[in-house]
Amino acid sequence: MTLTDTAIQELVQLWFSGLNEHRPMVRMLPLLDLEHLHMEFPESTLTTPEEFEGWYRTVTSTFFDQEHIVEEVLTEVQEDRANLSVTVVWKAHEWKAPAPFSTRIAMRAVQEWTVVAGENGQARIQRYVVKSLTPIGEEGGTHG
Template sequence: MTERLTEKSIRKLVDDWYLALDRHDEFETVRAMVVDDGLEMRFPETTARGHAGFGEWYKAVTHKFFDELHVVTGVSVAIDGDQATVLVRVNWQASIWNPPAPRSTWLGFDADQTWVVVAGPSGPRIKTYVVNDLVPMAGSAAL
């Protein structure tokens, strides 16, 4: 049986998602926040499909970025039965080290995203995750 979608449960998913990314949680923890079938995640650098594609992306970013901080600046939820469209605005800041550079560099971006979230057995899960726009903050290094 699936739990009914609510704005509160979806907002909790958004918060939990970014906390997990900031902490670089184990893959199984973040995998539980996405659907088992039909997952599509579109990032500026790649499109990841299914758990395998998502796992490859997650391993790459957790080994590349550090001191990450995601601050959600806006969430708009439109629920239609067992599915919701979620517009997310998030400020993402991180450090990156590109060997053999002598120092790490700072990254800062404002991201505009659209998620499709579906009802799952233990709460909402991400089915589609699209980064629509990524705007660099003043002083940010390029990705």
């Protein structure tokens, strides 16, 4: 199946809105190519559905009030696969037990994705690599 720009943009939107809203795992897993999954984050590399589920549980219990602002998506489509360069601003509160307050964080992430067409034509993330994560200015500090 051929990937369309519309399917790719929809996937990007669904992925980041899902992270923002802490959508249930059953709504996030269909966005991934679970048979060939490769995800690299600063803290870990994931290659199985179980590893993704553990990572997702951790980030949804650590980060809240998340906002992902997509700044740029560069796409190179080759029929049933696409290479993406994604730049996103990520803002969130982070709470680490037993800290009395959360911390506001703001980062610019540059990511490389490989997206493939699933059996139903839906775009799925096969490879997701965070290439850089850079702090950006924010009205920061700690918040109670």
